[in-house]
Amino acid sequence: MGQLNFQALDASGKVGCSIEGLSMAALDAPATLQTRRCVWKPLATETRRGAWLAVGTEAQSLGLPGTVDREEESHEAVVMAVRASSLEDVLRCRREVSIQVAKKRCWLLALQDQGETFAEAAAAAAIEVGAHAIIGSASALSAVAEGLGHFTNDQRQGLLRAEDGGRLSAWSAEAAEVPAQVLASRGEPFVATIDPSKAAKGAQCRLTQPSCPEQGEVQILASLWALNFRDVLVAVGAISTEVAGKSLGIGGECYGKVTAVGAGVTSVAVGDEVVAVPPDGMGSFVITDARWVARSPAGMSPEQAVAGTCVYATAWLGLHWMARIDKGDRVLVHSAAGGVGLAAVHLCLRAGCTVYCTASTPEKRALLLSLGVTAVFNSRNVADFEAGVRGATSNEGVDVVLNSLSGEAIPASLRLLRPFGRFVEIGKRDQYEDTRIGLSPFLNGLTYCTAHFDVLMLRQPDRCRKLLEEVWAALPELPHLPTKTFNMSELSGALEYFSKGVHVGKVLVAVDDCPVLPARPTAVAGPCGDTTTQALRVVVVVVVALFVGVMFIVCLLLLFLLFVCFFALHEGSPGCSRCRRCPWRGGLPAASRGRLAPRAAGPRQRPARAHCLCRRGRRREGALPGCNLRAAAKLGGCGQYRRLVVAGWAACGFGGGSCRRFAWLADGGQGF
CATH class of the missing domain: 3.40.50.720 (NAD(P)-binding Rossmann-like Domain)
Structure with a gap:
């Protein structure tokens, strides 16, 4: 099918949305999505009705027969009229009609004799809020107004139209005519499809796009297929289509002629009459693994070979x-x-x-x-x-x-x-x-x-090929099975016959010229220079770039944190002298104690003490001999302990020790 250029206009007539180069394709849609068209069916007007109350100047100006202008007068319904030429007119009509519907049965007359383009929209809005609506010219509405009160509820719930000459018709949404099915020859590529919601009657054939076999594959022009019980169960929805993790349709064995072979295939050649057991793909052409294909056994008819x-x-x-x-x-x-x-x-x-x-x-x-x-x-x-x-x-x-x-x-x-x-x-x-x-x-x-x-x-598959070779070798000597053959155009009848359980032996399906549905689209896209497509590509690229950038920054931060933690754990941390599993439980190394000796220790300086929290939550303390916090902080010769003192804490657990956190504290609460 061709391409479609589409524009949607807003209430002011300006273009609100524009689509160019939209490719259209046939769709086999369910009943709820099928295309419907408006059909006007004629209705006969009835006898006179009771009085109506004309509400609004537009309705009163029509001078309809059988109407009153004052609310205190006896009336059985309310009638309103509107000339809708804009969306605002439709919305105002909807509000006013909803008020009247809450009081009494209401009719809306949507005038359509002066180019009111929104007449049908106003009528539809009135029907949505519970009123009855009719469209037409003023003269046509006057001619049919007297007979509007006697239709059944089903007739009044739809949209009515008044025509010249006093004729009245009702709007009906009927499914659009389905185009005649295409008759495909057995030389055209088509495949059998199923619709489990329709049971066996949902089986039908559909045209497919031609394709070529890949490496290790064989293409066969099938002339005969055999049905299996699984095909029936799948067609009626009794079992899942999934087998060994793959979704399979119907068709398990066929007879035909090889039309093409992929690279590496030597067991059969183009023109060979073969019997094959493809997992699915019932149709005129089938492409399957070469391991499931063999030359037809000598002395056997196609029916005997495919049935057995x-x-x-x-x-x-x-x-x-x-x-x-x-x-x-x-x-x-x-x-x-x-x-x-x-x-x-x-x-x-x-x-x-x-x-x-x-x-x-x-x-x-x-x-x-x-x-x-x-x-x-x-x-x-x-x-x-x-x-x-x-x-x-x-x-x-x-x-x-x-x-x-x-x-x-x-x-x-x-x-x-x-x-x-x-x-x-x-x-x-x-x-x-x-x-x-x-x-x-x-x-x-x-x-x-x-x-x-x-x-x-x-x-x-290799074991299955061995099994098939054993069967194909013995098949000519085994008794032949009785068969019953249907044409491909009778596929639904063949499945229904199989499902009744009255058959004996095998049910076969011969490929012939049959009605087919259009091929499904392989792609639906706009032109190459489509602005929407380009914009979407830019958005995708930007999002991917942002994601990659954020992930790169996160990785750098994680690497930095890992480096810091590794460096701190590798250098170790002085722990308390009472931790049994701490690598520093014996106090600071002698070399470190010497380097941490106070250079200008005064009388107010106190020995530094330390504590750590172990896995059991106990607080352990210990003095660091010959060292105090202030001197350690000022000490420039030992960067390791200086760093730990200035930081105020360090992780302890080098070599699997039990300390989780280590802190330096000064006695009496004196710190740096």
Whole structure:
């Protein structure tokens, strides 16, 4: 879209605000922010009303039929008129109308026949304070005035307009017409987006800006996507979009053709038909890590390749890597008619395990029995499948549970495990909700683990690549899963169908030409010479410079204080002779005592005494032999003690001593 130059005028007509070069972009706004336009809907006038009291000279001068001029006369409402040509007129009208509304029902007639530009503003102000308002010329208002008293409250609360010929219409704010959606071809870049507030119906496609793969990445033109149960839960807002610290949309596996590769990619080349498991990005084009991409297995159709990758990888992770199933193990697979459930059944039967299943409908249970499982129970009845498994295993239970159920089904499944059994969770809803379970079943040495393929992909990509290689190598030999395919234009219908739980196997989405929303803006900015932008940059630079300057001064002050403290502690301080931990507890060194000898000691000079406050708060005193304060203050040969005497105090604690503060005092209160 183009650029907009915008000016806002004040009441005097002067420019109060000017914006130039504002870039506009399409916005997919919620209902509360959608653009609305004024629509005038015709209303039919009714029969005669009761008398109105005309207040003010303007209303009386109109000579409206059915009005009185004196307040003592009988009337059912008050009518006022205004010619608003300035903001002051609107404010004055609001004040006067609010006074009348407090007394009786009030109508405001906003005249609009002499260029009154603020007529609608005055009418809106009157409606805000509780009055009814109508705009129009004097003649038009006179023609419809008699029928204004018989509308319903809903009709009177809005703004009315009188037109020539006695016609009346009401103002209505209706949403602006939504422009027709653009139909994008599968060769244009678009991506599927979701709106959890609208559940499955909030899924729609949006155009995106084309981009190129970076180092180690591959760009794929997708032709087919497979839905997973997580996609449904995310689309309806049942679980968070966050996985392993990253916010992911929908889409977990796709089939397509490589259109570009980044530097360092050697596993695939442009033009290869590939199957990929990107964490998200469902759309026409997807860019993903090359570790999640491989050439399509030979002899498999696109539907077979894309339908089997994630489900078999998840089941392989849970059963082979975590539960370590072996021949003869008893395995209970919940919701076994879904994609992962069917993959797990095939892997267990392939490994020689005895398989028990649960499913929601009789048709699904019949399908599972036809595959060779031992017994199938109702997944929606916890008591039924718990009792059924106990009966089928002679009350011994099972060795492995592959769970995707929630709530009470979890503790019931834990109770069905034999000693040292393995409980493998592939669902996430209870984990997002932090559901609590009792620990008493784990006294039997049980193992609880979660098989989250997407978490392994994001947290340990190299291990995930190893898992995928094992699955892709075995995929051509594994049984194919049943599928149901929707078009991308039917994405919301595919999610809704998946959420009902009636599907068997995998639900696929084929990329085709579909309606799309406009691309979101990558940036909204003014022109390069925009004065506002330059001013903001100057402000930012000044603030940053001030901050750096202040921090520099603070650092200098801290360094100075640290230097002073270090110098004082390094030189030491004379302490009292009774402090056991003070480095000077033996008195001053002999050399120092000699240098502090009084040079002109008179009879009035007294020996200097000192005290210090130790950690326990005790006052300790001691005489400094052969020294007095006055002589020490005048002594020029010993800068150390002179400085301490002149300062009056010094920190004591050199070498970890116990003194916290040291002060020189003269006996009898005599100081310097």
